[in-house]
Amino acid sequence: MLRAMQPAVKTPPVAPRSGRHFLQIPGPTNVPDRILRAMDRPTIDHRGPEFARLTAEIFAGIGQVFGTPGPVIIFPSSGTGAWEAAIVNTLKPGDRVLMFETGHFAMLWKKLAERFGLAVDFVAGDWRHGVDPEVVESRLAEDRRSSPGASADGAIKAVMVVHNETSTGVTSRIPLIRRAIDRAQHGALLMVDVISSLASIDYRHAEWGVDVSVGCSQKGLMLPPGLGLNAISDKALAAAKQGGMPRSYWDWEDMRRNNASGFFPYTPATNLLY
Amino acid sequence: MLREQGLAAVFARHARHAEATRRAVRAWGLEILCADPAEYSNVLTAVVMPAGHDADTFRAAVLSRFDMSLGVGLAKLAGKAFRIGHVGDLNDLTLVGTLAGVEMGLTVAGVPHRPGGTQEALTFLSGNSQL
Numbered sequence: 300m301l302r303a304m305q306p307a308v309k310t311p312p313v314a315p316r317s318g319r320h321f322l323q324i325p326g327p328t329n330v331p332d333r334i335l336r337a338m339d340r341p342t343i344d345h346r347g348p349e350f351a352r353l354t355a356e357i358f359a360g361i362g363q364v365f366g367t368p369g370p371v372i373i374f375p376s377s378g379t380g381a382w383e384a385a386i387v388n389t390l391k392p393g394d395r396v397l398m399f400e401t402g403h404f405a406m407l408w409k410k411l412a413e414r415f416g417l418a419v420d421f422v423a424g425d426w427r428h429g430v431d432p433e434v435v436e437s438r439l440a441e442d443r444r445s446s447p448g449a450s451a452d453g454a455i456k457a458v459m460v461v462h463n464e465t466s467t468g469v470t471s472r473i474p475l476i477r478r479a480i481d482r483a484q485h486g487a488l489l490m491v492d493v494i495s496s497l498a499s500i501d502y503r504h505a506e507w508g509v510d511v512s513v514g515c516s517q518k519g520l521m522l523p524p525g526l527g528l529n530a531i532s533d534k535a536l537a538a539a540k541q542g543g544m545p546r547s548y549w550d551w552e553d554m555r556r557n558n559a560s561g562f563f564p565y566t567p568a569t570n571l572l573y
Numbered sequence: 574m575l576r577e578q579g580l581a582a583v584f585a586r587h588a589r590h591a592e593a594t595r596r597a598v599r600a601w602g603l604e605i606l607c608a609d610p611a612e613y614s615n616v617l618t619a620v621v622m623p624a625g626h627d628a629d630t631f632r633a634a635v636l637s638r639f640d641m642s643l644g645v646g647l648a649k650l651a652g653k654a655f656r657i658g659h660v661g662d663l664n665d666l667t668l669v670g671t672l673a674g675v676e677m678g679l680t681v682a683g684v685p686h687r688p689g690g691t692q693e694a695l696t697f698l699s700g701n702s703q704l
């Protein structure tokens with residue numbers, strides 16, 4: 300419709316094609332015809348009973364995909380929005396976080412974190428390797444040694460890693476990173492970007508002790524772009540209750556209160572949920 | 574659909590398709606960007622372009638000749654690498670079609686390589702049943 304309303308712009312002619320286009324980029328991925336057909340239905344009232352039944356089913360199933368019995372938040376957003384939500388719900392400006400240069404997406408997440416005033420300890424990388432668990436352990440152990448009081452909380456409040464670095468095709472080993480944090484006996488939150496691994500590569504939010512897993516719809520879930528996801532641990536929920544940053548659209552608490560009865564605090568991406 | 578297939582089966586399918594892709598890349602004599610086999614991604618394979626050849630010229634050739642989109646090299650990898658996505662709704666034959674498109678594209682774009690990567694994948698896939 301938008302395109303139909305625009306004045307004609309001259310674009311080079313496209314040669315006629317036969318057969319299907321091959322979309323072999325690492326996301327957005329090919330959407331199965333069945334899902335396309337399911338979406339091709341009239342939009343329903345997102346405050347009506349049919350919608351509440353739909354969301355009840357979705358919230359009952361989505362945790363399995365992350366491997367968690369805990370809450371999963373579904374935002375109408377791209378993956379970047381879900382990155383932002385993880386940060387503004389749990390951290391505050393000036394908080395120190397540990398991040399790793401695994402590739403382009405790690406760099407983008409770091410840039411986003413810095414815009415919110417986080418002090419990022421950024422471990423340089425060559426874009427051919429994942430996160431080195433030994434570096435995680437040594438950085439956290441060093442943080443504890445140099446922090447006064449020597450409590451389990453050093454100055455570093457969160458370790459933030461990209462599980463599958465989509466720019467390089469390198470998958471970091473989250474269980475080894477978890478063990479490294481435990482060996483350092485450090486209390487930092489573990490936040491993992493599973494945007495391009497969710498529902499494609501083995502992942503266990505709860506078993507691996509992840510606090511926030513950040514996902515989206517347009518990769519392993521085989522949906523079009525438009526949903527951003529956060530799976531949340533009890534520890535991350537507690538951090539959000541006590542603090543975080545000023546937030547509104549990305550607030551977990553508003554979402555959870557509304558989701559409990561099958562609804563959203565604002566208009567969801569209705570047809571993506573069919 | 575994920576529930577029908579079972580997550581474990583989905584993970585196994587991606588692992589198998591990723592392995593077939595890596596076998597093809599090696600058979601072409603090209604380099605996989607990921608340096609540590611323990612960290613290979615089952616979702617995509619980034620391939621290093623031989624020196625002196627532009628990944629975007631190659632991708633453009635694949636798109637115009639074979640109507641296939643491959644992943645672009647991002648930021649400092651621009652022009653230096655391309656990415657083959659093997660994630661989402663994919664089966665053996667879509668993967669084989671993808672690899673055939675890459676192999677033909679390498680020829681069309683004049684990128685030096687050994688022929689036969691797609692055959693490697695065929696051999697692997699036909700010798701390993703669908704999990």
Ligand SMILES: Cc1ncc(COP(=O)(O)O)c(C=O)c1O
Pocket residue numbers: 326377378379380404461463464465466492494495515
């Ligand atoms: C690992 C990773 N993180 C974050 C993003 C950003 O997600 P989006 O483009 O949906 O905002 C992407 C997108 O490709 C990604 O692959």
